[in-house]
Amino acid sequence: MSLPNEAQAALDSFQAAAGWEQRARLLMQWGERLPALGEAEKIEANRVHGCESQVWLTGSLQDGRWRFSASSDARMIRGLVALLLVRVNGLGAEELQGLDLPDWFNQLGLSRQLSPSRSNGLNAVLQRMRELTRQP
Template sequence: MNLPEAARQALADFAHCPGWEQRARLLMQWGERLEPLEETERCEANRVHGCESTVWLVPGHAGERLSFRASSDARLLRGLLALLLVRVNGLTAAELAAVDVADWFAQLGLARQLSPSRSNGLNAVLQRIRALAADASL
């Protein structure tokens, strides 16, 4: 599968990090790239359930191509969300169905640092993304 340009950039950025400390710092920098959500978007309808931290997910699309914006109250999680979004934004619903989150974070060298609760939370976000894509009936 062809990776979106931003996802290729993420792989290149993380490939240069020899250890967890550098990856954690880079992860937080990626989190700062998330477009801020409006206060009105931080509502129950946009909240992702199944995450220990509070996560909001706002869907959008341009034709068949999906786009999402997200935020969280946790800094590391914002970085993980940013990396998830660069992997899925711009895909069609069919392409989105084939995304393997565990493999994506393994490619970034972050799989071992994902606690079970973070991993479950990211899967909850991906499931919500897939549900929103199906609802958009693209």
């Protein structure tokens, strides 16, 4: 499966990074680029449960393709969520169901730095995305 352009750009920049410090800086930059959710979207119904940090997620279907927006109160999580969004935005529901999240973060060179709680949190975000795609 080919990557969306933005995901390929992320992959290229992370693979070119020399070591964890550069990747951490890139991660923060991706988090800063994440468009903020409005206060009206930061409601309990949009909160992702299973994350230690506060994470909110919204999704909409446009022409059979999903677009997600998210926000977090934690810088590192914001970066990770931003990288998840560039990987999933524009996918159809079936492609989203089959996404291999650990493989994506492994390709980015970030999987070793993901603590179990961060990994669980990202999985919770992906699960929430999958739930949204199944709603009528």
